[in-house]
Amino acid sequence: MKAKTMFYCTACGNELPKWAGQCPACKAWNTIVEQPQESRRRGPSPGPEGHSAGSRPRPIAQVETARELRFETGMRELDRVLGGGAVQGSLVLVGGAPGIGKSTLMLQICEHLCRFAKVLYVSGEESERQIKLRADRLHVRGEQLYLQAETNLEDVVESVRELGPDVLIVDSIQTLYHGDLSAAPGSIGQVKDCTMALMQLAKGQGVTVFVIGHVNKEGSIAGPKVLEHMVDCVLYFEGEQQNSYRILRAAKNRFGATNEIGVFEMGDSGLREVPNPSEMLLSGRPQDTPGTCVTCVMEGVRPVLAEVQALLAPTSFNVPRRTANGFDFNRTNLLLAVLEKRGGLMVSSCDAYINVIGGLFLDEPAADLAMVIAMASSFRDRPVPGDLAAIGEVGLTGELRSVNALGQRLSEVHRLGFTKCLVPARISGKLDVPEGLQLIKVRNIREALAALL
Ligand code: TYD
Ligand code: MG
Numbered sequence: 001m002k003a004k005t006m007f008y009c010t011a012c013g014n015e016l017p018k019w020a021g022q023c024p025a026c027k028a029w030n031t032i033v034e035q036p037q038e039s040r041r042r043g044p045s046p047g048p049e050g051h052s053a054g055s056r057p058r059p060i061a062q063v064e065t066a067r068e069l070r071f072e073t074g075m076r077e078l079d080r081v082l083g084g085g086a087v088q089g090s091l092v093l094v095g096g097a098p099g100i101g102k103s104t105l106m107l108q109i110c111e112h113l114c115r116f117a118k119v120l121y122v123s124g125e126e127s128e129r130q131i132k133l134r135a136d137r138l139h140v141r142g143e144q145l146y147l148q149a150e151t152n153l154e155d156v157v158e159s160v161r162e163l164g165p166d167v168l169i170v171d172s173i174q175t176l177y178h179g180d181l182s183a184a185p186g187s188i189g190q191v192k193d194c195t196m197a198l199m200q201l202a203k204g205q206g207v208t209v210f211v212i213g214h215v216n217k218e219g220s221i222a223g224p225k226v227l228e229h230m231v232d233c234v235l236y237f238e239g240e241q242q243n244s245y246r247i248l249r250a251a252k253n254r255f256g257a258t259n260e261i262g263v264f265e266m267g268d269s270g271l272r273e274v275p276n277p278s279e280m281l282l283s284g285r286p287q288d289t290p291g292t293c294v295t296c297v298m299e300g301v302r303p304v305l306a307e308v309q310a311l312l313a314p315t316s317f318n319v320p321r322r323t324a325n326g327f328d329f330n331r332t333n334l335l336l337a338v339l340e341k342r343g344g345l346m347v348s349s350c351d352a353y354i355n356v357i358g359g360l361f362l363d364e365p366a367a368d369l370a371m372v373i374a375m376a377s378s379f380r381d382r383p384v385p386g387d388l389a390a391i392g393e394v395g396l397t398g399e400l401r402s403v404n405a406l407g408q409r410l411s412e413v414h415r416l417g418f419t420k421c422l423v424p425a426r427i428s429g430k431l432d433v434p435e436g437l438q439l440i441k442v443r444n445i446r447e448a449l450a451a452l453l
Pocket of ligand 2: 102104
């Protein structure tokens with residue numbers, strides 16, 4: 001009998017009964033691939049807490065609520081992102097580009113974990129010897145740390161049953177495969193199936209599972225987004241090739257908020273926590289120097305701090321020279337015109353050079369205010385206070401307009417060590433201001449300049 005097959009979209013994970021050129025769900029072209037459907041019949045799938053079929057609806061008042069058990073991983077920055085430590089029996093997916101330091105991070109937390117828990121580190125990427133060498137270099141040792149180079153899921157499940165670890169680390173989900181499926185490791189069917197099996201280990205046996213997943217070029221884990229909805233927590237490990245700093249962010253967390261970030265620095269002896277990231281993200285930022293201001297922009301759903309710099313000097317040309325790096329050129333000219341007309345600074349006779357530090361491109365109006373302030377600061381030759389950030393859109397009449405996700409931006413500004421923030425006076429909706437952050441509310445750029453310079 002011919003095995004019945006299913007089709008999946010490799011971009012979004014959508015399941016289809018037949019092939020199509022375009023995915024009806026995410027509209028991507030040429031992403032549908034065939035996957036043989038499993039012939040074996042498995043028992044009823046377990047519920048979220050490992051309960052199998054036979055559960056009945058219960059009044060909410062009768063549901064027991066044992067508080068989730070948390071333990072620290074020994075990395076404060078990781079604990080913070082997890083919402084105050086790892087939850088026992090949860091499955092955490094750690095995603096990131098190859099070479100960013102996921103294996104290093106996981107191996108390093110073993111040092112702390114294996115003091116009070118039995119840890120099994122399963123790697124399909126490196127041999128036990130390689131992991132041992134790396135562990136030696138990272139000064140990771142411990143009686144209760146077990147290594148296994150394995151790619152077969154059933155063997156991993158068997159090892160967990162025999163060894164009974166409290167924590168299981170799987171490096172990486174793309175190398176794991178289920179023998180019953182004919183699809184290649186890393187394919188969507190395999191990745192889904194293996195994650196499901198690991199989820200059952202977590203919920204059924206109370207093992208805390210960390211799963212490493214490589215992010216491909218499109219920026220999604222294992223090609224599809226399929227894993228995100230299955231697991232309890234999704235963390236992304238990010239960083240630039242040029243510098244050694246790494247940022248850990250939660251994209252999803254069933255046990256905490258997702259607006260915390262963890263910051264690390266990769267060095268000779270592994271990852272080092274950076275307790276005060278404001279210094280790091282804005283490292284080398286000139287203090288008490290005119291022409292620089294910090295703002296917060298949203299990169300997708302994430303707030304990111306950026307430093308904008310401006311250099312204004314009297315021109316010696318007929319037409320002033322203007323350049324903008326990391327900022328829209330036309331917007332630069334517009335803001336200079338507003339600054340002259342509404343702010344009263346004669347900048348039209350100045351050359352203006354604009355730069356955004358860190359290779360970012362700020363295409364969000366929320367960065368306007370910081371840009372105007374950096375320009376004015378350079379023009380007046382007066383520095384902006386170092387612990388101040390500015391967020392707001394500037395209109396043509398010089399008025400300041402509210403921006404979206406202000407609460408999130410303010411927590412990021414506060415989180416990175418700033419104590420003052422310049423914001424538009426009129427804010428729509430209720431705003432949770434982080435404790436310790438002083439808001440300076442201004443209605444237009446004249447008020448902003450008066451408040452600062
Ligand atoms: P790794 O954890 O293997 O990345 P991933 O598992 O995410 O693919 O980290 C690999 C990089 O980290 C590698 O390019 C070397 C660098 N590294 C250091 O700079 N210092 C160290 O102590 C270690 C262990 C790695
Ligand atoms: Mg690795």
